[in-house]
Every structure is written in structure tokens, then in C-alpha cells.
Amino acid sequence: MSDFSIRTISADEHAAYIAAQPAASFLQTPGWAAVKSEWKAESLGWYDPANPAVLVGAGLVLYRQMPKVKRYLAYLPEGPVIDWDAIDLGQYLRPLAGHLSEAGAFGIRMGPPVATRRWTAKTIKDAIAGGQQPRLGDVRPDVIEPSGATVADQLRKLGWKPPRLAEGFAAGQPQYVFQVPLAGRSQDDLLKGMNQLWRRNIKKADKAGVEVSQGGPEDIKAFHQLYVETAQRDHFTPRPLPYFEKMYAAMANQPAGCCDFRIYNAHHEGDLVASTIWVRVGGHSWYSYGASSTAKRDVRGSNAIQWRMMSDALAAGASVYDLRGITDTLDPNDPHVGLIQFKTGTGGEAVEYVGEWDLPLNKALYTAFDLYMRRR
Amino acid sequence: MPLVLHVDSDRWRDHLRSTWNADIVPVAKGNGYGFGNHRLLAEARALGARTVAVGTYFEVPAEPREDIVVLSPWRPFLEVPQSRNVIHTVSRLADLVSIPAGSRVLIEVMTSMRRHGIGARELRHTMLLNALDRIRFEGWSLHFPMGAGGTSANLREAQQLAQAALDVRKSTLWVSHVPAQKLADIGDDVKLRMGTGLWLGDRGALTVRATVLDVHSVRRGERVGYRQRRVSGDGHILIVSGGTAHGVGLEAPTAAATVRQRAIAMAKGSLDAAGMALSPFTIEGKQRWFAEPPHMQASMLFLPSAVAPPAVGDEIDLDVRYTTTNFDKVSMD
Numbered sequence: 001m002s003d004f005s006i007r008t009i010s011a012d013e014h015a016a017y018i019a020a021q022p023a024a025s026f027l028q029t030p031g032w033a034a035v036k037s038e039w040k041a042e043s044l045g046w047y048d049p050a051n052p053a054v055l056v057g058a059g060l061v062l063y064r065q066m067p068k069v070k071r072y073l074a075y076l077p078e079g080p081v082i083d084w085d086a087i088d089l090g091q092y093l094r095p096l097a098g099h100l101s102e103a104g105a106f107g108i109r110m111g112p113p114v115a116t117r118r119w120t121a122k123t124i125k126d127a128i129a130g131g132q133q134p135r136l137g138d139v140r141p142d143v144i145e146p147s148g149a150t151v152a153d154q155l156r157k158l159g160w161k162p163p164r165l166a167e168g169f170a171a172g173q174p175q176y177v178f179q180v181p182l183a184g185r186s187q188d189d190l191l192k193g194m195n196q197l198w199r200r201n202i203k204k205a206d207k208a209g210v211e212v213s214q215g216g217p218e219d220i221k222a223f224h225q226l227y228v229e230t231a232q233r234d235h236f237t238p239r240p241l242p243y244f245e246k247m248y249a250a251m252a253n254q255p256a257g258c259c260d261f262r263i264y265n266a267h268h269e270g271d272l273v274a275s276t277i278w279v280r281v282g283g284h285s286w287y288s289y290g291a292s293s294t295a296k297r298d299v300r301g302s303n304a305i306q307w308r309m310m311s312d313a314l315a316a317g318a319s320v321y322d323l324r325g326i327t328d329t330l331d332p333n334d335p336h337v338g339l340i341q342f343k344t345g346t347g348g349e350a351v352e353y354v355g356e357w358d359l360p361l362n363k364a365l366y367t368a369f370d371l372y373m374r375r376r
Numbered sequence: 377m378p379l380v381l382h383v384d385s386d387r388w389r390d391h392l393r394s395t396w397n398a399d400i401v402p403v404a405k406g407n408g409y410g411f412g413n414h415r416l417l418a419e420a421r422a423l424g425a426r427t428v429a430v431g432t433y434f435e436v437p438a439e440p441r442e443d444i445v446v447l448s449p450w451r452p453f454l455e456v457p458q459s460r461n462v463i464h465t466v467s468r469l470a471d472l473v474s475i476p477a478g479s480r481v482l483i484e485v486m487t488s489m490r491r492h493g494i495g496a497r498e499l500r501h502t503m504l505l506n507a508l509d510r511i512r513f514e515g516w517s518l519h520f521p522m523g524a525g526g527t528s529a530n531l532r533e534a535q536q537l538a539q540a541a542l543d544v545r546k547s548t549l550w551v552s553h554v555p556a557q558k559l560a561d562i563g564d565d566v567k568l569r570m571g572t573g574l575w576l577g578d579r580g581a582l583t584v585r586a587t588v589l590d591v592h593s594v595r596r597g598e599r600v601g602y603r604q605r606r607v608s609g610d611g612h613i614l615i616v617s618g619g620t621a622h623g624v625g626l627e628a629p630t631a632a633a634t635v636r637q638r639a640i641a642m643a644k645g646s647l648d649a650a651g652m653a654l655s656p657f658t659i660e661g662k663q664r665w666f667a668e669p670p671h672m673q674a675s676m677l678f679l680p681s682a683v684a685p686p687a688v689g690d691e692i693d694l695d696v697r698y699t700t701t702n703f704d705k706v707s708m709d
Contacts, residue, residue, distance in 0.1 A: 128474070131452055131453060196477075197477055197509075197510055201509070230502065232500075233500040233501055233502055233505075234501055234502050234503075235497070235498075235501075292502065294500055294505065297505045297506070297508065297509065298509065300509070302506075332452035332453075332470060332471070332474040333451075333452065333468075333470055334470055335468070335469045335470040335473075335503070336470075337470055337473060337474065338469065338470060338472075338473035338503040341473050341474075342473075342506070
């Protein structure tokens with residue numbers, strides 16, 4: 001099999017290709033380049049030289065400059081969007097390396113959207129209660145995805161370096177996420193899958209009169225205020241308001257309608273008690289950012305807004321509702337376990353992805369960069 | 377034969393009754409302050425206490441009739457009694473998430489003690505706020521340092537921390553080592569945990585006595601004991617009940633707070649180094665020297681010839697720490 005060709009494509013071409021796919025990460029939509037405006041970006045398309053008009057793959061590349069040199073790490077977050085089940089991934093990846101090398105990259109980092117293993121909520125709950133396996137990766141999975149091993153095996157053969165195991169949240173995109181499968185399920189099925197506490201809280205919010213509504217760009221300011229309040233409470237560094245304004249402008253108005261980007265608000269008697277960002281690309285929907293008020297916790301705005309987002313994802317025809325990253329700790333002594341337990345309550349499953357893989361193009365510069373990243 | 381704690385029960389119970397009120401939670405833990413936890417639980421019940429605090433999960437009685445607060449923090453690896461009367465203390469965010477839903481919980485707030493607790497800056501953490509909804513929240517727990525003028529400082533700290541906690545969720549405050557008459561200054565719903573101040577608050581009601589088991593006259597330089605040391609003068613060797621099994625001669629590290637206390641400790645230390653140790657046993661109003669380190673259930677004392685020796689079967693007084701001594705018997709006189 002001969003390799004595909006690769007070329008720079010326009011945002012319109014890129015968006016049209018994404019829109020025609022069953023699913024893709026929102027980090028691979030052309031709009032994401034505008035969100036990460038401090039990095040140079042490029043849309044790439046793969047095609048068969050015999051049929052140049054038809055794309056067979058697309059990728060968003062973010063060029064992250066190395067300190068002091070005009071060389072870049074080429075980063076394809078949760079991408080590229082290619083046929084990962086291909087017999088020979090080299091058809092895509094060899095031309096990618098050639099192109100990026102010419103563009104001045106000393107290395108490539110990518111996150112194939114390929115799942116390797118899955119664990120059901122029940123399995124996770126039992127593992128935490130048992131306390132015998134402090135790492136999710138050590139627990140016997142409920143599903144082993146055949147493509148995961150095949151892809152990892154091919155990448156190794158093509159010279160890519162597997163992800164380093166990191167504690168907590170790694171620098172890049174999470175290797176473990178939590179997802180609620182929606183395909184073939186009704187709202188009732190979703191409720192039945194949740195644990196008692198989630199169901200009780202959804203009811204409670206309803207009784208208390210919490211109202212969830214879809215917002216617009218004018219709601220970003222209020223979202224951000226609540227998000228800063230959440231950040232102060234939980235001691236993380238909040239991103240500034242312009243980041244979200246830029247995100248809304250770039251993500252919500254993409255060509256070919258390739259990305260459905262929404263803000264949701266939960267109000268109780270006129271007070272904003274929760275506010276979130278929801279994204280959908282094809283059949284994949286995400287809860288991306290969330291914030292909740294310190295006051296009026298008892299009206300359970302967070303549960304109400306999650307339920308609405310999940311229901312709307314179902315109504316929009318999504319097959320997955322993705323609550324994004326979890327750390328892989330099941331150690332009941334680790335505070336991170338709280339996150340996995342909150343998400344586990346939705347009755348979904350933890351999914352392990354193959355993680356982020358690197359291809360060094362310039363050994364010396366790549367090694368220097370790797371050291372720099374590890375020392376940060 | 378035995379080492380006995382004699383309690384002037386009328387006087388002791390008068391003190392209990394005048395000290396206890398409905399805002400005070402009796403503490404029964406460890407060796408039961410010398411009385412044994414079982415007796416303390418019964419006395420607390422007689423006082424009318426509806427809630428009692430114990431130290432660890434091992435000390436929770438089999439089928440508790442009253443609410444039992446466990447002071448040691450809940451940990452995921454502990455075996456926990458399933459009774460609905462048990463109130464847990466949670467001191468870490470992760471545990472708030474791990475503890476079974478519906479558990480009765482006090483959330484401990486970190487104080488200047490720095491022992492257990494969730495830091496004041498974490499009190500508004502989303503995990504904590506969400507947990508308040510999945511547990512049966514029984515209040516905030518605050519454990520302060522003791523003594524050394526600490527009480528007024530404790531009071532200030534208690535007021536600040538209590539305010540911070542109550543701003544998160546209004547509930548009962550459970551405190552230790554705060555003067556009972558100052559509770560109203562901290563908040564309007566405050567419970568005071570009390571152990572030493574309650575059970576050992578009137579030392580005059582308590583006497584500890586050992587029995588003289590044997591008396592032998594000795595001459596200076598004669599060898600005695602397991603270790604065959606020479607005695608330092610003419611006199612008597614007394615064998616008295618009370619040894620290492622009772623905790624005699626095994627002092628908990630003392631917290632010498634003042635220069636004078638440290639000086640005494642140093643002097644005692646140098647005596648220890650010289651192989652001489654003062655025993656807790658008093659005869660004719662004076663503490664007497666150990667002839668050698670205490671045995672498991674008895675001790676050998678040296679009594680100089682200037683003092684008339686007691687007879688076998690006599691009782692002698694001794695001064696021990698109630699919290700580190702296992703008495704053979706508690707006699708309610």
C-alpha cells in the first residue's frame with residue numbers, strides 16, 4: 001500500500017471533513033486553533049494522489065515553540081482524525097512526519113482517539129470499596145478494545161514513543177476519561193443507570209424549582225464569575241475571562257456547523273447556582289467546563305445542569321456523553337478519588353485511551369524539550 | 377495483694393454532677409482514666425448523658441444505647457461498627473467522599489494542634505460542600521491544644537474557626553479544651569468533650585494504694601534482686617504490689633513545660649543514669665527509692681533503717697498517672 005499525500009487545507013475544507021465524520025474531538029475542529037491563538041496552527045488533509053479532491057483524513061496541528069530556538073513541537077490534541085483501524089497507519093503517519101519536519105518541527109505529539117479498555121461504574125465502585133487496587137489500570141477491565149493494542153503495536157513499530165505514566169493529571173490530554181454511553185438508550189434508561197444519590201439530587205433540584213436553560217455569548221461573564229468562585233474554593237488557577245470569550249466566539253461559529261458549542265445556566269429563584277460549557281461534534285458530546293455557587297448547595301444545581309446536558313446530548317443524537325478526565329487513582333486516601341466517584345454516580349464507564357505518543361524528529365532538541373517538560 | 381484505686385464515691389459523684397450539664401459530652405477512652413471505660417459509660421448514663429465520646433472504633437460498646445462519637449478519624453482501611461448510634465469523625469476531603477452515604481459524620485477542622493482535620497482554606501471545597509449532602513452531618517469538631525495559657529488563645533482560635541465553619545454550614549460545634557463557662561462565646565450550639573476535667577477533676581476523691589507483700593531487713597552492701605545490686609545502706613527491702621504490668625515505673629514522656637520542671641526532669645535523669653530511681657510509692661510521707669527496676673507485678677523498694685517498716689498486708693500510698701495505670705481493682709468506697 002502506498003502512502004497518502006498530505007497538504008495544508010482551509011478551515012472550510014477542514015470543518016466540512018469533520019462534519020462528515022461520525023465523531024471527532026472538539027480539539028480537532030479548526031476553531032480550536034483560534035482558542036489556542038498563542039500557538040501557530042495548521043489544518044492538514046490527507047488524500048489519495050489518484051483522487052486529490054477527496055480527503056481521507058484531517059488533523060489540526062498546533063505548533064508549540066521551543067524556548068530560544070525557532071523550532072516547534074507539533075501537537076495534534078486528541079487527533080488526528082484518520083482511520084485508526086487502517087492496516088498500515090504508516091500510510092498516514094509517514095507523510096505527516098515528513099510534512100511537519102519540513103515545517104520546522106523537532107518532534108510530534110499526538111493523541112489517537114483510540115480506546116483501549118473500559119470499566120463499568122460497578123467495577124470501579126467495587127474496586128474503591130475493596131481498596132486492593134490503588135490504580136484503575138490494575139483493575140480487571142470489563143471490555144478490552146481490540147483496536148487499542150493493534151494501534152499501540154503499530155505506533156511502536158513506526159518509531160513513536162508511548163506515553164509516560166504520570167500521577168494526577170498529565171500535562172496533555174487525559175488518558176483516562178469518564179463517559180456515559182447514550183446509543184440506544186432512553187432518558188429513563190439513563191436515570192436507571194445512575195446511583196441513588198444522583199437520582200435523588202436530580203429530583204431534589206426539580207422540587208426546589210431549579211431552572212436550567214441554554215445561554216448565549218452574553219452569559220460568558222456570569223459563567224466566568226462562578227468559575228472563579230469555584231477555583232477559589234478548590235484552589236486551582238482559573239483561566240482569564242478573555243480565554244472563554246475567545247473560545248465561545250471561535251467554537252460556536254465554525255464552518256459547516258461542525259461543532260455544537262453551548263453554555264448552560266441553572267438558576268434558582270433568580271440566582272445562578274451552576275453554569276457549564278457543553279460541546280458536541282458528531283456523535284460525541286462533552287461536559288467541558290463547570291462551575292457552581294458556594295451558596296444554595298442544597299438545591300443541587302450541579303446535578304440538575306448535568307442531567308439537562310445529558311438529556312440534550314441524547315436529543316441531539318449523540319452516542320456518548322463525555323465527562324472528560326479522571327485520574328487513574330482508586331486509592332481511597334487520595335482526594336482525587338472524589339472526582340471519579342462523582343462521575344461514577346452517572347452510571348457510565350471509565351475509558352482508557354492509548355494516550356499521547358511522541359515522535360522525535362530531531363533527537364537532541366526532542367531530548368532537551370522532554371527534560372524541560374519534566375522539570376517544569 | 378492488689379494495686380487498688382479507691383474512690384470516695386459520694387464525693388466523686390458530687391463532682392460529676394456539679395460539672396456535667398447537657399452541653400458536655402463525657403469522654404471514655406484508653407484505660408478509662410483508671411476507672412475502665414465500661415464503668416465510665418455507666419456513670420455517664422447515670423448522669424443523663426445522651427452522647428458519649430470514645431477514642432477509637434475498638435472502644436465502641438457492642439450495642440450502644442446512646443450516641444457514640446468516635447474521636448479518631450475515620451479511615452477507609454478501618455473496620456467500623458455498623459451501629460446507627462456511631463458518629464464518625466472525618467478529617468480529610470477524600471474520606472468525605474469515601475465514607476458510606478448516610479453515615480453520621482462530624483467534620484474535624486484543623487486547629488493549631490495540627491493533628492487531624494481539614495484545613496480552614498479547604499472548608500469551601502466543592503467536595504466538602506457536595507459531601508454535606510450525602511452524609512448525615514452532625515457538626516464541626518475542633519480539638520485545641522491544652523494549658524500553658526492556651527485557653528484564651530484557644531478561645532480566639534475557636535471563635536475564628538467556628539465562624540469559618542458555621543459560614544459553610546450552620547450546625548453544632550464540638551470542642552475540646554475550652555473552659556466550660558466560655559462555650560457561649562464561641563457559638564450558640566456548642567458541645568464540650570470532657571474527659572480529665574470530668575473523671576479526674578476532683579483528685580481528692582481518689583486514692584491509690586498498694587499492698588506490702590514482703591519485708592526483709594538488709595545490711596549495707598548486700599546483693600538483692602534480679603540484678604544483684606548492692607544496697608546503699610542498712611534498712612529494709614519491701615516487696616509491694618504494682619509493677620510494669622500496671623504501668624508502674626513506665627512513665628509516659630512528660631511534657632516539662634517550665635524551667636523548674638525541666639530542671640527536676642534533668643536531676644531525675646541524672647539519678648536514673650546513676651542507677652537510682654525514685655519510686656511512686658510513699659512511706660511516712662516520702663517517696664521511696666526503687667531497689668531495682670520494677671518487676672512485672674511487684675516492685676522492690678529500699679527503706680533506710682531510720683524508718684520503721686510497714687507490716688506485710690499493710691497498704692501504702694502511691695502517686696501514679698491515672699491514664700497510664702491499670703489498677704487491679706477500682707473500689708467504690
